[in-house]
Amino acid sequence: MSVSPLQALPLELLRQRTSTKWRSYGDDVIPMFVAETDFALAPAITAALQRAVEIGDTGYTPPRPGIDLDFADYAQRRWGWRPDPAKIRWTGDVMMGVVEVLRAVTSPGDRVVVTPPVYPPFYDTVEEAGAVVERVPLLDHGDRWSLDLDGIERALADGARSVLLCNPHNPTGTVHARESLAALARLAHRYGATVVSDEIHAPLTHAPAVFTPFLDAAPEAAAVGYTVTSASKTYNLAGLKCAVIVTGSEETAAVVRALPWEVEWRAGLFGVIANRAAFAPDSDQWLEGLLAALDHNRRLLADLLTEHLPLARYRIPDAGFLAWVDVSAYGWGDNPAPFIRREAKVALHHGPLFGEEGVGHVRINVGCDPEVLRDAIERIGRLAVATDADAGGSSIVETSLVASEDR
Structure with missing residues (x-):
């Protein structure tokens, strides 16, 4: 039996929260860095x-x-x-x-x-x-x-x-x-x-x-x-x-x-x-709805990256709401997250904090409304177009999206 995905709370309500996710940056920034999700609690x-x-x-x-x-x-x-x-x-x-x-x-x-x-x-x-x-x-x-x-x-x-x-x-x-x-x-x-x-x-x-x-x-x-x-x-x-x-x-x-x-x-x-x-x-049904929402978003992210950041590398995760994405092909430095936050107004987790294997990577929290996820990736995609134009394409190296559907 299919389960209806949970619906994330509206942004105007989420921005009333006082937690780290919603108090670290201004309202012009989409926060997708820390592992907090945007849904109401289980009843x-x-x-x-x-x-x-x-x-x-x-x-x-x-x-x-x-x-x-x-x-x-x-x-x-x-x-x-x-x-x-x-x-x-x-x-x-x-x-x-x-x-x-x-x-x-x-x-x-x-x-x-x-x-x-x-x-x-x-x-x-x-x-x-x-x-x-x-x-x-x-x-x-x-x-x-x-x-x-x-x-x-x-x-x-x-x-x-x-x-x-x-x-x-x-x-x-x-x-x-x-x-x-x-x-x-x-x-x-x-x-x-x-x-x-x-x-x-x-x-x-x-x-x-x-x-x-x-x-x-x-x-x-x-x-x-x-x-x-x-x-x-x-x-x-x-x-x-x-x-x-x-x-x-x-x-x-x-x-x-x-x-x-x-x-x-x-x-x-x-x-x-x-x-x-x-x-x-009593909370099991809520969890199934959450899983349905996160499953949709982890797959949506693959589609959005293909459309807006085609040189990114991403494998659909087996578990969770955190996506590990290699954006090194865009030439945004060893730690792209600060640049992305400053220029695209999207806050992502800093890849190198996870170890030297995180150079050129960001971690994206997809535990949000699909439209928020879409807005975030579109913003980063516009940044990619702008920086590629500024650099004349010289900083871009060929790579590909990896979306592992069966893992």
């Missing part, structure tokens, strides 16, 4: 938060808030995997959880593998934990990306102690294959390392891709893995602090239970209330 979330305000339920987060059971049920419905609620804890947000787990499983100076191009806070989080970043870039196959398992094995064999995994991957939108995740689990187990998996984009996986929770990928994953995730990206709850830390064995669960008590206290009560409502069955 169940709105109702739960309204009720909390009505009765003044604004105190401390309780010692057993119930999110462990709710997430376990949600994972069962969405992915056919039900983690043990006794092995689920909570904290303020995913990066908080990641840094605390890394502190627990590494020693100062240990190396942690990251797989660029990757979410910029991964680099900061490793350093905050006292460890050192070891880069093992994704393999670029032309039509898709994958983990460089040989490279990761070399790093682990050389003494790296952990892998910080992005599953699904940000910014490429790659949903890692079960076979790759299973092989990663076996490698970590063989070398006595750990895998910390950020799975915040998992609910946003688009068919026919199939999301595999790392802890469910292979028997070895339970022994080496720690998953940190939240409803915040999918349901636009970043300002309401709550995430879960999931483990699959008694040994890894004991590591998380031994974290300082403040780790759980960092979860805000409104964050818990909102996450629980997001994970409840």
